[in-house]
Amino acid sequence: MIDIHLLSAAEARAVSADLCEVLADCVNGGASVGFMQPYGTADALPYWQGVADSVETGATLLLVAVIEAKVVGTVQVGAAQMPNQPHRGDLKKLLVHRSARGKGLARLLMEAAEREAARRGKTLLVLDTATGSDAEAIYPRLGWERVGVIPDYAMWPQGGLCDTTVFYKRIAA
Secondary structure, three states, X not given: XXXXXXXXXXXXXXXXXXHHHHHHHHHHOOOOOOOOOOOOHHHHHHHHHHHHHHHHXXXXXXXXXXXXXXXXXXXXXXXXXXXXXXXXXXXXXXXXXXXXXXXXXXXXXXXXXXXXXXXXXXOXXXXXXXXXXXXXXXXXXXXXXXXXXEEEEEEXXXXXXXXXXXXXXXXXX
16 A cells, blocks of 8 residues: 655654655665665755755755655645745655656655645646666656756766756646
């Protein structure tokens, strides 16, 4: 049984160990999500504390996928935008633990993120992902439109520059 939940800040803090494990697994598995290898669960804690703080202010929506009472996937929507962009949200950090892949969690998380963003009046979502990564192939299948590629945008967690592909999706509010 897979459950998808929108978390409060208190709930995010309560499952921070699971969130740390998911992030560390993804980074150590090669996901270019902002962190460098080696990366342990203790390294991830400050990041998730910041996310929980952002959830508390309403700037971030944090969704998780839970299997057997354990968080195995997550995605965020940056909901706080500049005054001229109240209709837009930034999709961030779609992460699924390698042990839980192949179960449709990415799709379920993305669909839930889109619904929650729409409930808050968002009509446009944007994201970027490492070009050539497994994640890049997910978004077009979910109706996201590819905008283009920015060369040398970031680094792979093991080192070396990687390009990023930018996507957008219009959603109904």
